[in-house]
Amino acid sequence: MIEVKNISKSFGEKLVLKEVSGVFEKGKANLIIGASGTGKSVLLKAMVGLIKPETGGIEYDGRDFTNGTNDVRHEVRREIGMLFQGGALFDSKNVEENVMFPLDMLTKMPKDEKLDRVNFYLKRVGLENTNKLMPSEISGGMQKRVGIARAIVMKSKYLFCDEPNSGLDPQTSIIIDNLIKELTEEYNITTIVVTHDMNSVLEIGDHILFMYKGEKLWEGTNKEILDTDVTALQDFIFANKLIRDLKKNTNG
Amino acid sequence: MKSIGRYFILIGSLFRNRERFSVYLKLILDEAVAIGIDSIFIVVIVSTFIGAVTAVQTAFNLVSPFVPLYIIGTIVRDMTILELAPTITCIVLAGKVGSNIAGELGTMRITEQVDALEVMGINSASYLILPKIIAAIITFPLLVIIAAFLSIYGGYLAGIMTGILTEKQYIYGIRYEFHSFNITFAMIKSLAFAFLISSISAYQGYFTKGGALEVGKSSTQAVTNSCIAVLCADYLLAQLLL
Numbered sequence: 001m002i003e004v005k006n007i008s009k010s011f012g013e014k015l016v017l018k019e020v021s022g023v024f025e026k027g028k029a030n031l032i033i034g035a036s037g038t039g040k041s042v043l044l045k046a047m048v049g050l051i052k053p054e055t056g057g058i059e060y061d062g063r064d065f066t067n068g069t070n071d072v073r074h075e076v077r078r079e080i081g082m083l084f085q086g087g088a089l090f091d092s093k094n095v096e097e098n099v100m101f102p103l104d105m106l107t108k109m110p111k112d113e114k115l116d117r118v119n120f121y122l123k124r125v126g127l128e129n130t131n132k133l134m135p136s137e138i139s140g141g142m143q144k145r146v147g148i149a150r151a152i153v154m155k156s157k158y159l160f161c162d163e164p165n166s167g168l169d170p171q172t173s174i175i176i177d178n179l180i181k182e183l184t185e186e187y188n189i190t191t192i193v194v195t196h197d198m199n200s201v202l203e204i205g206d207h208i209l210f211m212y213k214g215e216k217l218w219e220g221t222n223k224e225i226l227d228t229d230v231t232a233l234q235d236f237i238f239a240n241k242l243i244r245d246l247k248k249n250t251n252g
Numbered sequence: 253m254k255s256i257g258r259y260f261i262l263i264g265s266l267f268r269n270r271e272r273f274s275v276y277l278k279l280i281l282d283e284a285v286a287i288g289i290d291s292i293f294i295v296v297i298v299s300t301f302i303g304a305v306t307a308v309q310t311a312f313n314l315v316s317p318f319v320p321l322y323i324i325g326t327i328v329r330d331m332t333i334l335e336l337a338p339t340i341t342c343i344v345l346a347g348k349v350g351s352n353i354a355g356e357l358g359t360m361r362i363t364e365q366v367d368a369l370e371v372m373g374i375n376s377a378s379y380l381i382l383p384k385i386i387a388a389i390i391t392f393p394l395l396v397i398i399a400a401f402l403s404i405y406g407g408y409l410a411g412i413m414t415g416i417l418t419e420k421q422y423i424y425g426i427r428y429e430f431h432s433f434n435i436t437f438a439m440i441k442s443l444a445f446a447f448l449i450s451s452i453s454a455y456q457g458y459f460t461k462g463g464a465l466e467v468g469k470s471s472t473q474a475v476t477n478s479c480i481a482v483l484c485a486d487y488l489l490a491q492l493l494l
Contacts, residue, residue: 048371074373082368084368086363088363106374
């Protein structure tokens with residue numbers, strides 16, 4: 001479980017996170033949604049330690065990640081896996097080397113064991129026999145799947161995904177969403193996904209946090225979101241005609 | 253001033269939370285190939301021609317019958333070892349290696365590869381920059397030695413082939429009044445330039461913000477700043493050590 005407690009962050013004069021709090025539970029796909037520029041990615045970066053919040057803190061299963069000791073931060077970091085928006089695969093390494101990278105750097109496992117683990121996770125994300133391909137030789141969707149394999153190869157307890165569907169076609173987006181959901185439940189991971197894709201919200205959103213102008217404005221599930229009476233959230237979700245029609249049909 | 257402060261903080265951070273030595277060893281070897289071996293061709297071309305041109309231009313300016321011709325060899329040798337081999341070679345390398353380092357790190361920054369390392373708990377600055385600096389410190393002096401040798405040989409070829417002086421005169425000239433400290437001085441310069449070029453270029457690349465346009469700007473800035481730093485260090489070292 002990850003607990004965010006009253007975190008605030010500003011860049012210069014601009015306050016981008018205003019006392020945001022939230023609890024993200026284990027085994028659930030927790031989604032942070034909102035329009036562009038509402039502080040979703042800043043919140044995610046603060047949670048993984050890429051940005052230090054000015055006030056408040058983040059706890060990972062009771063361990064203070066923000067204000068704790070270096071040892072605690074180091075321990076937590078090794079339990080975090082992250083899928084970046086563009087995949088962030090290392091260009092100079094092939095698929096196998098990319099997935100093996102955290103094992104090479106953070107463990108002293110024998111080479112055979114590492115290879116077995118890499119092959120297991122590559123198979124799990126549907127990419128067996130792609131070991132020797134370079135990132136430039138595979139599609140965007142495959143890059144995302146390699147990114148997911150790399151994020152969980154350390155048997156991560158916490159998985160962060162920054163806009164996993166960006167740049168993907170709708171069909172591949174659904175595959176990635178389902179993969180994230182399956183892995184979350186299968187390995188009982190605390191997963192946090194930043195997205196503005198309403199399909200993802202309705203498909204996998206066990207717990208949703210809506211950000212608006214740097215603040216948490218709404219919290220709930222994908223079952224509750226269509227019935228919201230929060231105007232900003234209504235504007236966000238019903239910007240899509242398909243969702244408006246879906247709502248009308250549900251009411252009808 | 254802010255940039256200089258940030259540069260020194262970055263250099264300091266290279267030595268904190270380092271990874272295992274074996275990790276660096278492989279990276280240093282890879283970087284040594286990229287920085288050193290891949291630069292040999294340009295160093296060979298530049299240094300041979302510079303030596304040849306120095307010999308021809310020195311001969312053109314030595315019109316007095318009171319100055320013996322072997323002095324051409326002596327001038328080529330001293331100019332090469334003291335200045336042309338270390339400084340010109342390193343300025344050429346600032347263009348090739350500096351832009352490469354800044355471009356690579358800049359691209360890694362904007363594509364979030366640097367963030368990926370940080371999230372894994374790896375000191376990205378140390379992992380990415382330290383091997384480049386060490387590889388540059390190892391390979392630059394070797395490239396300067398190659399450049400010095402070829403430059404003097406280029407002078408020899410130009411001098412003999414154009415009939416400016418005889419082989420015997422040139423060999424006598426390059427042996428005449430030789431000070432071995434000049435070699436030490438050239439090596440000290442190459443070490444200092446290697447550090448400056450690799451670290452300044454890495455700084456420019458590592459702190460790139462934005463997109464492809466900014467990566468290009470970082471590469472240009474890396475080359476400009478490296479060249480300025482090399483020239484300033486060149487003057488300071490000459491003033492201090494000669």
